[in-house]
Amino acid sequence: xxxxxxxLKAHEILDSAGNPTVEAELRLANGSxxxxxxxxxxxxxxxxxxxxxxxxxxxxxxxxxLKAVDNxxxxxxxxxxxxxxxxxxxxxxxxxxxxxxxxxxNLGANAILAVSIAFxxxxxxxxxxxxxxxxxxxxxxxxxVSTSGIPKLPAPMMVLIEGGKHADDSTDFQEFLIKPxxxxxxxxxxxxxxEVRIKLAExxxxxxxxxxxxLEGAFAPNxxxxxxxxxxxxxxxxxxxxxxxxxxxxxxxxxxxxxxxFNRRWAFRK
Numbered sequence: 410x411x412x413x414x415x416x417l418k419a420h421e422i423l424d425s426a427g428n429p430t431v432e433a434e435l436r437l438a439n440g441s442x443x444x445x446x447x448x449x450x451x452x453x454x455x456x457x458x459x460x461x462x463x464x465x466x467x468x469x470x471x472x473x474x475l476k477a478v479d480n481x482x483x484x485x486x487x488x489x490x491x492x493x494x495x496x497x498x499x500x501x502x503x504x505x506x507x508x509x510x511x512x513x514x515n516l517g518a519n520a521i522l523a524v525s526i527a528f529x530x531x532x533x534x535x536x537x538x539x540x541x542x543x544x545x546x547x548x549x550x551x552x553x554v555s556t557s558g559i560p561k562l563p564a565p566m567m568v569l570i571e572g573g574k575h576a577d578d579s580t581d582f583q584e585f586l587i588k589p590x591x592x593x594x595x596x597x598x599x600x601x602x603x604e605v606r607i608k609l610a611e612x613x614x615x616x617x618x619x620x621x622x623x624l625e626g627a628f629a630p631n632x633x634x635x636x637x638x639x640x641x642x643x644x645x646x647x648x649x650x651x652x653x654x655x656x657x658x659x660x661x662x663x664x665x666x667x668x669x670x671f672n673r674r675w676a677f678r679k
Contacts, residue, residue, distance in 0.1 A: 412532055413438040413493040419481035419523060421474050424449055426624060429462075429474045431519045433481055435527035441535035445526025447519045459510075461517025477520040484516065485524055497543075500528050562595050564588055567602035568627040569609055569646075570639045580639050584627070587643065601650065609646035616642070 419433040424446075432446040449460060461480070463473040488507055494500040504524060508516040533543045566588045572580030587605055589598040610620050613630050623629035633639055 411437065411439055411493060412495070412528075412535075414489050414491065414528070417481065417486040417490055417524065417527075419478045419520070421478050422446060429469050429472055431474050431477050431481070431517075431523040433520075433523035433527040435524065435531050437531050437535055439535055441531050443527045443530030443532070443534060445523045445528075445530060447523045447526070449519070457512075458518030459512045459514040460519050461514070474517075474519060477517040477523075480516045480520045481524060485520065489524075494528070497525070497529055497532070501525055564590070565595065565598055565602065567606065568625050569606060569643055570633075571623040571625055571627040571629055572633075572639075580633055580636050582636050582639070584625070585639050585643055587647070604650045605643070605646050608649045609642060612642050612646055612649075 414435060415438045416436045417433065419431055421429050422432045424430045426449075428449055430447050430449050432444065434442065434444050436442040461474065461477045462471065463476050464471045465473055468475075485504065485507065489500070489503065492503075494503070501521075504516070504521045505513070508514075508521060512518075513521055529543065530540055533540045536543065566586045568584045568586050570580060570585040571583060573583035587602060589601045592598045592601055609628065613620050613628060618630035618633060621629050621631065630639075
């Protein structure tokens with residue numbers, strides 16, 4: 410089946426936080442189409458790919474993405490329209506080569522990713538497959554395959570407390586997450602996470618902390634004294650949850666966004 414690109418068009422949209430981001434619409438010569446929009450975070454680490462924004466203070470306080478949109482419409486489209494790509498990797502390598510920088514700062518990682526996602530979805534639609542089915546999950550993602558060979562969903566992780574650049578006057582660490590272990594179904598896993606969240610809300614209120622939420626919907630308690638205290642609260646909530654037992658465990662995960670706290674020396678609270 411031909412994966413020749415027939416058309417490509419991008420425009421600026423708003424993401425769930427109300428910030429501008431890039432959306433690309435790609436159509437293959439066989440008529441199948443795909444749309445890709447790029448999420449944007451409140452912060453990016455020093456080693457992450459470059460998110461190209463306009464820096465025009467007169468539009469969206471400098472956060473517009475018209476430059477990235479123009480890079481798709483005027484540069485990327487000129488190169489890839491009419492080309493046929495054997496695989497997702499072939500397209501991605503072409504885009505990386507066109508950009509020519511390690512951090513993807515010429516075209517913008519947001520421009521490159523939007524096109525890549527749109528192509529992947531167009532190919533999936535052409536084959537009448539779900540997006541995940543177009544990738545070789547048996548080789549590249551074996552943890553997504555059950556013993557019967559049937560693909561399965563990965564275990565969810567839930568953000569319970571957020572700080573850093575996701576919330577003012579909260580923890581240094583950007584995200585405190587939990588991951589359910591020992592539960593067989595996604596329904597049970599989501600229930601377990603939510604029950605821990607309910608218990609955490611009770612603990613925060615009992616300790617006179619607010620249950621305000623941050624950018625991702627997790628609690629962002631104002632004035633929390635240190636990172637260890639947040640972990641203590643979550644651990645207590647896990648132990649108090651109804652489902653908790655030796656076999657049904659919850660483990661902690663962190664997103665420290667570590668580059669925010671290093672300037673020749675570390676600057677953490679406890």
